[in-house]
Each structure stands twice: as C-alpha cells, then as structure tokens.
Amino acid sequence: MNLRLERTKVPKKRPSDQELSGIKFGTVFTDHMLLIDYGEGKGWHDGRIVPYGPLSLDPAACCLHYGQLIFEGMKAYRTKEGSIVMFRPDRNMARMNESCGRMCIPPIDEKEFLAATAELVSLEEAWVPSAPGTSLYVRPFIIANEPFLGVRASQSYLFAVILSPVGAYFTEGLSPIRIYVESDYVRAVRGGTGFAKCAGNYAASLKSQEEAHKAGYSQVLWLDGVERKYIEEVGGMNIFFVIDGEVVTPELNGSILPGITRMSIIELVKSWGMPMSERKISIGELEDAHRSGKVQEAFCAGTAAVISPIGELKWNENVMIFNDNKIGRVSQRLYDEITGIQTCALEDKFGWVYRVK
C-alpha cells in the first residue's frame, strides 16, 4: 500500500519517561494517525498518515447508532540497543479479521495493514519510551461510517490507528489484585460476540465494573452466560490458575476473547515441560481445589499488564486468598520471560518479535 504522508505543522512535546508514570493510560497521543477508507466497489483505499486530530463523521454514521465497531490493542517497545519492536502483531491483525467476520466488516489484508501500522510507529519512533515497563500502545480500530439509519451492515468504513505512550502498569513490582466473581451480569453468551474485540462488549461490561470499583475490587471475573458456573475471563484479561502443579486456563468457547498473551503463555508453559491444560473449569471446582490447598497461583494475562497476579477472589461469601497474596513463581517467571522477549533482552526462540526499526 502506498501511504500518503501529511506531516503535522505543530509537533507536540512528548512526555518524558518520568512524566509518563504520572499520566493515566491512554490519554496522551502522538502527532500522527493512520487512516484507510473502505468503499463498496473500491475496497480498502487511500491509506494515509495525517496529523492526529478529530474525525469528521456524519451524525447518521451507522457506528454511532448500532455499534458496528471493532478494535485491537498491542504495543511497540524500545530495546536496549534503541531499536523498535512489536510483539506478535501478526496475531492482532489476524484477530482483527476474526472480529471483522463476526461484525460483517470487510476483511483487511493483514500483512499490508500491519506494514502500514509499522510505518506509522516508525514515523513516531521518538514517542516510544525506553524506561522499564513503558511502551507505545498501538490502537487500531474500524468504524462503520455510512450515513443511514437502517439496520444492516455499512457499505463504508474507516480503519484507523492511533498511538499512545504508556508508563509501567505496576510501578513497584507486580502487585496482586482483588477480584470478585460476577453473579448478576454476564459479558457474553454462546453464539454472541464474546470472541470478537467489538465495542459493544465493553459498553455492556461497564455497569459491573463500576459496581466492582465501588466495592473496592479492581475487576470482575465473568462466568459463562448460560450455566453461570464456568469461569470465563476478567474485564480485559484472560485468567489462569496453577492447580496441583498444572497450569489451567478456560478453553476457548466462542464467548472468551482469545488473548495473544494467553496464547503465548500456553506456548511458553508447554516449552518448559510443565503440565498445561485448556479446559472447562467451574467456580465450584476452583473452590474445592482452594479449600484443599491445591490452588498455588491465580493470575490474569493481557497486553496492558502482561501478568496480573490475583491475590483475592471473592465468590458470594467465600473469599479465596491465593499464594498468601503474593506473586507466585510461575506468574513471576512468565512475566520475566514475556517482557524479556518483548524487549529483546531474552532470545526470541519462538519468532514472536516483529522488527519495526
């Protein structure tokens, strides 16, 4: 794809690595963004990098009414040598196409769109911070922008990528989080859109998230929407347990988001020769295992924090404390190895690193 480049005339001052630690996630953006249009008969066209700024939308643009909207989330890192890399961005582009399929959005050319995204990151190279734990968050998204109020798939779309420098998720080591098991609301159902990174899933989860915050918890753990019994995932992260020496995570069932961190953890744990299983796990089974002292660790996994140990999990009146509220051995090793590979401090045995510059 031939990208047109229109440079900003008013470059912003980029926050220093130190300033970043005081800035809320996703509130500062770089100077430029990538835009690609889609039109019926024209396909994806007019790829361009332009100054970051407001989008112009017709008030009847269908995404504003019916939520035909998807997104992705990944990061670019600066290595010790100063080069810029991304972690498995081909998987994000493939997942974006899965989301497109579910939401009736025309597919993207994964390689071409990744190359265009990398070109934007490369142009904004100076915005990639270098302090440990910092990165440049990359947010691709697609909106349906045909102006009409009928309920059907749009015939025009906009693909966009914006970039936001982010500080370390945990400023002083990995601190275990408190979670409660949601028993009123559900996030996704079988046959629904749980596996897609579509905007509506997140709008639907806000109520529960708000109640969790009020009660002093940082996240909720979702159960399956049918039997309300099987563990699914946490807000924007997948979940893992270490039970009796085995790493266990819920199997993908269409309502769980297939995390790239999740996928990487499964491959890493298997490469260590440690037992790893993807299967159904009910909250009752977890309670029993916890009662008999078999749950050694619990943690969440996602791009933002990589690994978040779970210190406390509350299910109705039962409060389960894992590993004395401290980070466990497996969680720490996964964090160290994944972040090591992401920043090229460790050897990239799996071919996960994508070189931008």
Ligand SMILES: *Cc1c(COP(=O)(O)O)cnc(C)c1O
């Ligand atoms: C994005 C996301 C994840 C984590 O996916 P990663 O690719 O590891 O960042 C997990 N659950 C939900 C609901 C998500 O939106």
